Amino acid sequence: MFDMVSRRGFVSLSAAAAASFGLAGCSGNKTSEPAGSDAGFAKSSSEKKAVELQVFAANSLEKALPEVQKLYTDQTGTTFADTQFKASGDLVEQMRAGAAVDVLITASKGTMDDAEAAELVDADTREDMFVNDLVIIRAEGSDTKVEAIADVANLDGKIAIGDAKTVPAGKYANQALASVGLYTGTEGDDGEYAPELADKVALADKVGTAASYVSTGDCVAGFVYSSDIFRYDGIEEAFVCPEDSHKPIVYPGAVAESSEHADEAKAFIDFCLTNKKAQKIWAKYGFELSE
Secondary structure, X not given: OOOOOOHHHHHHHHHHHHHHHHHHOOOOOXXXXXXXXXXXXXXHHHHOOOOEEOEEEEHHHOOHHHHHHXXXXXXXXXXXXXXXXXXXXXXXXXXXXXXXXXXEEOOOHHHHHHHHHOOOEOHHHOEEEEEEOEEEEEEOOOOOOOOOHHHHHHOOOOEEEEOOOOOHHHHHHHHHHHOOOOEOOOOOOOOOXXXXXXXXXXXXXXXXHHHHHHHOOOOOEEEEEOOHHHHOOOEEEEEEOOHHHOOOEEEEEEEEOOOOOHHHHXXXXXXXXXXXXXXHHHHHOOOEEOO
């Protein structure tokens, strides 16, 4: 993946490309409307009564998803309840407790696997939606240098890492640390930190908290997603973790088994993946659609 270079450069190109496609779509004869087109979804909205959808989504989507939801509401009339943005594991636990949900989007395949195993989501509707990078961040303007994952053990200060029990970004971080001998487990939530790192770790309840710890100076560095750099002020990329240092970062989405609006929920997932304007929003916040 671009030889250790963050997707941030790629994202800019993606956004520009998406914009050019959008302009191209405004000209010429329109003989048909592909799935996900603006007109296609507008037509469907006039044929069915608008509903309100409840979405549970990974914390890292809290900036991008509302913009896509507004776009969908403008085009279809479908509205959204107060979308819950939390650590993926916490969202699944809320669903286990009986929370009413229409769409679940998690930040890891493992968490969605748990939801599927518990029959909380409809497996037939599951889609891999986005991919992301794992990065080590520092405070904006900081002179902290990280040239390899192992460097975090030598930094003078705390390292922010999501609590792997509920935060997928923490699991990916621990997998990356395991690849250089600083964590004893291979899954990311099944081991311990090496002695030279253990006292430095500051656990965060969500990836946004890890970013906050670094931006405020409470931690000298932290592990977050590349998309988080677009979401939070006061942080910048110090190092992009190699792809082979952790499992692929994939965001699956699925319709909840308890949904009373399953067709509309699936239509929204499809819109997220196919609508050109939605794709431009994802790219703006550092998310690349899963192939």
